[in-house]
Amino acid sequence: MIVLDDVHYRYEPEGIDALRGISLRIGEGEHLALIGPNGCGKTTLIRHLNALLLPASGTVMVDGLDTRDRNHHAHIRSGVGMVFQNPDNQIVGMTVEEDVAFGPENLRLPTAEIKNRIAEALARTGIADLEGRNIENLSGGEKRLVAIAGVLAMRPRYIALDEPTAFLDPEAAGRILKIIDKLHAEGVGIIHITHNMAEAALTQRVVVLHEGRVYLDGKPDDVFEKVQALEAIGLRLPPLRALTARLREAGIAVRSDTGDPEEIAEQLIALIRQKGD
């Protein structure tokens, strides 16, 4: 369990208050989407989860360990993996295996165990065939997968991903989302920053941040029901969600939890036929 209690953070010397009293509980194995307009504090928040940033006031507890205690940092950082937005700024090694080995090497694991971890992480991300490849010869999507594998090699209980599908084509983005789903199914807690509402709709819980505060928090259906509140801070729902929310506002009962256009169309056809009868 990760518990944030009234967390404040200010960037100095600019004097920007990035977090203004965030309180959140993130359960083990939970799949959570963190959304919000640019500059609302999403990246600052996830950097608190593995003690890269420490709160100016308030506390962040990871599995009962306070991030302000530096003696806990090694344990916290191997428990909460962090995938940065730009893989080029995260990848340290020249080749795929070298980079995936970086985390386990920092944990001072023996060579045989590091090799096991490399093989395991590459298999979990489906890139075992890239093992010896030079990083510079990989596509953007492949580099993202290497960055995820590098974090998985530390066997974290939670992974925080900062816009993992940004700038990727739909196929590469789909591949990343499948892996995130698989990791969640294996029991890894996922904290997923995204600007893509359709991606957020696939999670168990959506937390909306605005000006450094939790603005909305709940199941995707409940959060996306609040169309006006979301639009007030510049967030737009995916077209299908917006349609079903508008219909329900007008008193037409349409379920949208699956987000499947075929299913929604069938519900509408059934309603129209009922009216016709």
Add this chain to the structure above:
Amino acid sequence: MYHAGSYAFGRSFIHRLDPRVKLAAVVGLSVLLLWIAEPLSFLLGAALLALALLGGINLKTIAEAVRPLLVFIVLIFAVHLFFHESDDAVIRLPYLGLPFSVSGAQKACFVTWRFFSLLVAALLLTMTTRPSHLIAAVRWFLQPLKKLRLPVDDIAVLLALALRLMPVLLGEKERTELARKARCGHPEGKSFAGRLKIFLSLAHSVLLGVLRRADELAAAMEARNYRRGGRSSFVEMNMRLSDRMAVIILFTAALFFLALNSRFG
């Protein structure tokens, strides 16, 4: 993006040698190359070239690696050709008044060949050894310095980062240059002042980009539990029979060259 001189995947016997043997051999042979008499250095350089070819490095790749240093090589050749002091017949080149002698031409050839051979030795090491293995070998050789409190593990990580960031920086420079061309096409012109202005502005943008990246990379390393001090390594270094044989052969060859040097040098 492939750069001549970076690791090229292969299965030659040189690729399979222990990185410590390769590193020690290349350093040792390079010192020997500079130590022995000039005619013998031709022989040793030729042996290094033959080893490079056996290691799967073809002449085209060597030429690609030499190309960026061509101006430097020509300069070395010219300096030794025209500024070599000798007593043999000297012809003064018309207009320039520079002296030319047969011994000067010989000297220029020998020095240039030595330089070229050193380059081949370096290629032999970097193109047949994975960077991680090379860094592990450097770390192994530096281990005794740990007693003097030298941060050996941190030096190894620094080396790895330098190797990793080189292509990233080149990419950053190319992107910045392209973005500038796309927006204004360098209206400053082709004058020296104009070029200097372009260079300074490009250097400023690249430097800012580099600092931003360095900041992010440091955070990413910290997030993956990097701390100063000891680390383990995924690179396994085992001295096999073939490595021991290579050490014996190389040692014998070095003694052979030293013996020839003392006899004819």
